[in-house]
Amino acid sequence: MSAQSRHAFSDLGTVAYCPRQLYYHRQHDTDRETPPEVEARRELAFRYPEFLRPFEDSDPLLDCPIALSPTQYRTNLSCASERLDCWGALRRPAERDVLLEGKECRGIAHKILDLDSPVPSLVFTGAPPDRGVWQPHSVRAVAAAKALAWERSSPVERAFVEYAAHGVIREVTLTTRRKAMYREAIDAIEAIDGPPARVDNDAKCEPCEYRSECGVETRSLRSLLGLG
Secondary structure, X not given: OOHHHOEEHHHHHHHHHOHHHHHHHHHHOOOOOOOHHHHHHHHHHHOHHXXXXXXXXXXXXXXXXXXXXXXXXXXXXXXXXXXXXXXXXXXXOOEEEEEEEOOOEEEEEEEEEEOOOEEEEEEEOOOOOOOOOOHHHXXXXXXXXXXXXXXXXXXXXXXXXXXXXXXXEEEEEXXXXXXXXXXXXXXXXXXXXXXXXXXXXXXXXXXXXOHHHHOHHHHHHHHHOOOO
16 A cells, blocks of 8 residues: 555544545545644643643743643643653653554654553544543544554554643553454545445534535434434
C-alpha cells in the first residue's frame, strides 16, 4: 500500500463516528486545517510541568484556554501524575508531532513516549467521557500504535489519549475489542463508494456540518411516524 493510499488517522476517527460524515467530507473536499484555538488548547499538553509547579503571584492557568477552573484542572493533572506509571515521559516526550507511516494508516502522533518501547500519545481538545475514551479517539489511538509499531519494527500494545483542555489523560490498551473497532473502521472506509447508511444515533447529527445535506431531519420524521 502506498503512502497516498494509507488511511489518515482523522478519517478513521470520522468513520468510527459516522461513515456518512466522512463521505460528505470527501465529496466537499473540506479543509481540515487546524483552527488556532485548537492549536492553543493542544499546546497545553506540553506545559504540564509549568502548571503543577508552585507559583507565587499569578496562576499561569488563568491565561490558558482550559475548560475547567484552574483548581479542578490542576487536580486532574495531579491525579494523572499519581496514577500513571509514565508521567515523566508524558511531561517530557522524546518526540512531538511525528508523522507516522504505517502499513494501513498514517497521521500525526502528538507525542512519542520513550518507555520500554516507544508509545504514542494523541492530544484532543474536547471533553472526555466519564470513563475511558470516545470510540473515535480509541480507533485513532489504535491506528497510531499500529503505525508506530510498523515504522519502528517494535511491538506497541498501548497508547495514550490526552484531553488537554481538561487535564485528563487516559491509557488505551490494544485489547481485542479495540483492535476489532479499528478493523471495522478500516473496512468501513474501504467500502465507501456512495452515501453510507445513516447512523441510528441522531445526537451525533446535531453538530455535523452536513446535517441539512444528509437529510437527517426527514429520516427522524419518518422514524417518528413509524415509516423509517
